[in-house]
Amino acid sequence: MTHASSSPTRDPAKLVLSDGTVARGVALGQRGLTGGELCFNTSMTGYQEIMTDPSYYGQLMMMTQPHIGNYGASAEDMEADTPMVAGFIVRDYPRRHANTQADETLEAFMRRHGLVGIAGVDTRALVRHVRDKGVMNAVISSEALEEETLLQKARDWPSMAGRKLASEVSTDGPYTFCEGPGPRIAVYDFGVKQNILRSFRRRGCTVRVVPGDTDLSEVRAWDPDGLFFSNGPGDPRPMSDAIETVGEAIDTGLPIFGICLGHQLMSLAEGIGVYKMHVGHRGANHPVKNLDTGQVEVTTQNHGFAVDPESIAPETARVTHVNLNDDTIEGLEFKTFAGMSLQYHPEASPGPHDSHYHFNRFMELVAEERDVTLPAAATEPAVATA
Known part of the structure; x- marks a missing residue:
């Protein structure tokens, strides 16, 4: 599941679900590896409030709205001091944002807070997949990209059920x-x-x-x-x-x-x-x-x-x-x-x-x-x- 992205970088990244589904894209935010329960949000705006909502702690957040990051990031839109999601997944990340109240780009915000993400994947196809199969764990990586290794990491990631977070x-x-x-x-x-x-x-x-x-x-x-x-x-x-x-x-x-x-x-x-x-x-x-x-x-x-x-x-x-x-x-x-x-x-x-x-x-x-x-x-x- 791939989609051409306007991300400012072209570093490769992969999203691997615990059922073996693989989505290839480009790195967004901090480079590294992260994992958690893959879930999706259908909001058209409010991505920063979603990223900083403590209720999302430990989860990989996938946005169904195609353009995420188009109005940047602002201190006024925080629901907590730092992002709470474990990782962030978008279809298209715009090169420029348009918002006079923004303090920085979404990319800069994610890097400053050490948040790993991926852009350039077909999020709506992934949403249909999750709706059919149910929520499952996944990992995002912009470092080691060997798919069998990432699949095992996704399968080994702790389940959200039974976790006191x-x-x-x-x-x-x-x-x-x-x-x-x-x-x-x-x-x-x-x-x-x-x-x-x-x-x-x-x-x-x-x-x-x-x-x-x-x-x-x-x-x-x-x-x-x-x-x-x-x-x-x-x-x-x-x-x-x-x-x-x-x-x-x-x-x-x-x-x-x-x-x-x-x-x-x-x-x-x-x-x-x-x-x-x-x-x-x-x-x-x-x-x-x-x-x-x-x-x-x-x-x-x-x-x-x-x-x-x-x-x-x-x-x-x-x-x-x-x-x-x-x-x-x-x-x-x-x-x-x-x-x-x-x-x-x-x-x-x-x-x-x-x-x-x-x-x-x-x-x-x-x-x-x-x-x-x-x-x-x-x-x-x-x-x-x-």
């Missing part, structure tokens, strides 16, 4: 992200995106971020009004300590909000099953229906695991949102405690503001349960800004 991207220590006149929100960081924290800040919250393995007693000593369990990478099922923490949090009576991995951890803590998906959802065009209002939201998604609808007992939780592409669970409201969770990312802006109301919903839940007065910013519609 959140500890690799969580903060090293607690910190205060912002202070405001609104509720005090404690954020358990399993790989939290910056725009989630900014979404709380825009609503006047004081936000304290803690490592994902923080004992709940330490968090409660800060006297939060609400708890948030963040997005993150890896398989939630073996995260027994985090699931136990969520269970303890439920017993406190504090309002709880979870997104993506946090949504799955809250489900597991309540005895609801989670399974690994065939290919997962990754993109900025997924239609999600709000079952309460009938409204359809255009959403950003990034997950390879999902909540099992057959294991949701009616006395435990109520489904609030479903994906219209495949009917997978996208939102839950819990019956035994003041909790809500979402599989997709309401802090993102594909709609562009379709899902921002969820943060207001949580603010209202906090106000109701904790008898706190919300500042005006906590309930008014908020447009995403840096």
